[in-house]
Amino acid sequence: MEVFVAELVGTALLILLGNGVVANVVLKGTKGHDAGWIVICAGWGFAVFVAVACVGEISGAHLNPAVSIGLAAAGAGEMTWSRLPEYVSAQMIGAVLGASLVFLFYRPHYSVTDDADAKLATFCTGPAIRTKPTNFFCEVLATAVLVLAVLMHVPAEFATSDGSPVEVGLGSIGALEVGLVVFAIGLSLGGTTGYAINPARDLGPRIAHAVLPVPGKRDSDWSYAAIPVAGPVLGALLAVGVSWLLRSN
DSSP states (O other), X not given: OHXXXXXXXXXXXXXXXXHHHHHHHHSTTOTTTXXXXXXXXXXXXXXXXXXXXXXXXXXXXXXXXXXXXHHHHHTOTTOOGGGHHHHHHHHHHHHHHHHHHHHHHTHHHHHHOOOHHHHHHTTSOOOXXXXXXXXXXXXXXXXXXXHHHHHTOOXXXXXXXXXXXXXXXXXXXXXXXXXXXXXXXXXXXXXXXXXXXXXXXXXXXXXXXXXXXXXXXXXXXXXXXTHHHHHHHXXXXXXXXXXXXXXXX
8 A cells, every 4th residue: 555655646746747847838928938948848747746756656657558568577586476466556546636736736727727638738738740650659668768768767876895785775866867857758759749758647637538527628639648657668668678789788
């Protein structure tokens, strides 16, 4: 239960801050309106840092079914396939909760924003150019970069006088690494699909958009919804294969 709560809270924080920065940039009348793509990328990177710092010591702060699947497939740490349902269910619930909190926080701005596409963008991703095979490829590759960075993480350590290695815990600052990876992915690879790189981050808020009383909303674009779910899963498995290749040499 401790892990379930940590993943739920951590994912809710991730979506609250990540989708929150999107809302701040695209909704009408906010202080951050039209601040631009770099602000969104930075906001998502910082959101990952905050969420990982808050729950990393409890659950490992996967906050992403693709990361959980990648760790299980790689046999990394204490993650096993039997634990996957607990992680994924918590992440999905947390994502719905986080998206709902963004809506409540920015509700007056949803009311004065006329652009229904912009409102949807504060919940879930959509492609800049809708070419589904290419969109799928982009999600696979971007997620592979993320999960590979997680799998190849090297802990800080030093050797004692007798040569024995001692691993050093970095505390909350250790969360900075994955935040920078997400920031880099957004800047370099995010322009085509909005870089979901996380099935819960996209599907949970998409569900929230469908059920919440968002004024003037459009449909939730369910014809696209499978791509930011299936793409990251395949990307995670691709990253596992690459990590095995790197470690075998």
